[in-house]
Amino acid sequence: MKNAVGREIPEEILSLTGKEPFQGNNYKEGVPFQRSAPTVHPVMDNQHSKIVQSIREALEKCNAHDGMTVSFHHHFREGDLIVNMVMNEIHNMGLKNIKLAATSLGKAHEAIVPMIEDGTITSIEASGVRGKIGEAISNGKLQGLAIMRSHGGRVRSVFSGETKVDIAFIGAPTSDEYGNLSGTGGKTNCGVISYSAVDADCADYVVAITDCLVPFPNYPAQISMTNVDYVCVVDAIGIPEKIATGAAKPTTDQRKLMMAEYCTQVVVNTPYFKDGFSYQTGVGGASIASTISLTRIMEERGVKMGFGIGGLTKPMCDLLEKGLVNVLMDTQAFDLDAVTNIENPNHYYITASEYANPFNKGAFVNKLDYVILASLEVDVHFNCNVVVGSDGIITGAQGGHPDTAQGAKCTIVICPLLQGRIPAICTDVTTVTTPGESVDIVVTDYGVAVNPNRPDLLEALQKADCVPLKTIEELRDIAYSITGTPDPVEFEDRVVGIIEARDGTIMDVVRQVKPL
């Protein structure tokens, strides 16, 4: 069956998953659902200790079993040691058929590939995967399906019980012996642990893993002891220098600077740019450069931002320090400046649900004026692909892309016309992750295209005459005139992964790649 972005969703996948094809952004608006509740193991005895001596002991006490679902957060990014630590122990116990429900998986977790191959892990749910894990999935090594969800979509899935977490492992930079957890104050700080909040609320067992035990009570706690069953102290939960993926130094790449300047011009010449506007940007070189050039114009014109959301980086925190934004709402810290900036009283911790969950009563993303995003591919329908490479291999993550793109009043996607010799602006993206209805403006190094659904934005930019305006088809044609029209990637029939829309419907499927 074809969905609302024209993607064919096989009937067997619909019946296997019980899901519906994507029907448009607001299909589930106001449709009631029953929130899932965990099984709770009450603690009343004042002699009860939550401390366990090892991951193994925690697994045994939490009734680890074949076929269970375990969850993790990705706040330590490429410096994460928790996933491998726990999965190794599960592997050593000989458990099989595990569903790995991480908020995201990266190259730090390539040690789990043999566990995919030997059937320890048979399904994966994550925002996305990279490196060898992506290759393993795209080559059909995972027995079950990989489900890629946005950050907001994951909260929806756990809240609605679609993802039933048996044991949530929460890496905590600090914890007390009773399980009050925080992202700061330890030796492996990540600032916030927002993505685990839903796991703490909904998992049957919650295990905190820390390398810094602090005196009780560890307050203010980002995750409360009331949700934590066990606390395990280990030597190291992460590698601090690998936690910060954000560019510490602003880019000097003129191509990125050019796109950043176009992006800034788009922002300042569209109607939402006025005192009190709201803004979110990513961690790419052009996005960061754009925040820096936007800062300059805000200072010149005396325009102040009401709130910024993140995925935060140094340039956003600099805005706060300069008094150019009232408050920052933080779901993850991309660099060490953002990690330490949480001490600023106007820099607030928010959960992933508050950030982007489409199935609560209104998330922060809904209040965004601007979001600046990147994309691997954008097609002439403005659909974006941020998960599957142009070679068909899963290589990225949805992150908050679909959430913020739908939420923001003006969604700007920065994408160079060519990624190497591959046209990034194309007729049809390899895989749709964010629907074109959410995307308003595409900024490339060859010009800027406005979604025809937004004549108001087009008119504003035409009037300002501030950027080279092109249609998306013109950009595609320039790309193809340079590279030639690419042949579509060849896939096998077998579906290995699902790109889930925010509301749980199916945006697209990912098939096994044909061997070269």
Next chain:
Amino acid sequence: MNPNLKRLRRSMMFLNCQKPGLIKDPYIYAPDSIMLDLEDAVAEREKDAARYSLYHALQEIDYRGVERVVRINGLDTDLWEEDIRCAVAGGCDAIRIPKTETAEDVRRVENAVIAAEKEFGREDGSTLIMAALESAKGVMNAFEVCSASERLFGIALSGGDYTKDLQTTISGTGVELMGARQHMIIAARAAGVQCFDTVYTNLKDMDGFRRDVETIHTMGFDGKSIINPRQIPIVHEIFTPTEKDIIFAEKVVREIDTKKAQGIGVFTVDGKMIDIAFYDGAKRTLALAKASGVYKGDL
């Protein structure tokens, strides 16, 4: 005469032919010219590969009006003649001669270019020449170099080698380059060709770069060799006439035309004394403004 002899050349950007990623679409940064380098930037053992990339780039890529100059290897090597065959076969717009010291150097290149144009069926005279002066001798001979060929559109200072020859170093103040710059611009103007300044290699010092460009702009240079697209906007900003300059130049041209018909030789425009001596300068400002895309008027 090749109509491109006098084209706008404010920014001439070096690009290493050994790196296809650099030469695939430099036009997005809108330099006036690119200088596709087969010489110093290319490793000795990669000269063949660089020529191969160069030829195919010239043949396949639409550079969207950006002038394509090829810097060949020095005349003291056994590479330069094949460089010229390859560049002319590809259809380049001009050849840049490194380490030029005499008019004879220019004529040797000119002869090779003529032969290559014939060999590859390219229009006679379609390939221009520019000469880089990189030694004291070259600078001393600037006027004879400028006058050596009808195809030669200009000369360029190459500061690194020149200062070595002078037994000094680049100081950042421009003092060591002062004599060469002054001599070259005078020689170029005397011969009626263009004159270009050397590269500024400290990419971290954009303020220093700006001061350098302002200096050579004041001295009368037509443009500057650059090594990074980041430098382009600054050069263009400084070399592009301001709105005030354009309005004034328009008034000067119109007033001189009107007053000439009335038999008046000297008069004032905006309080400044103007006579016929200002005419060419005002016309040049308007031509530069038009070529830079900031003047749409009819003068």
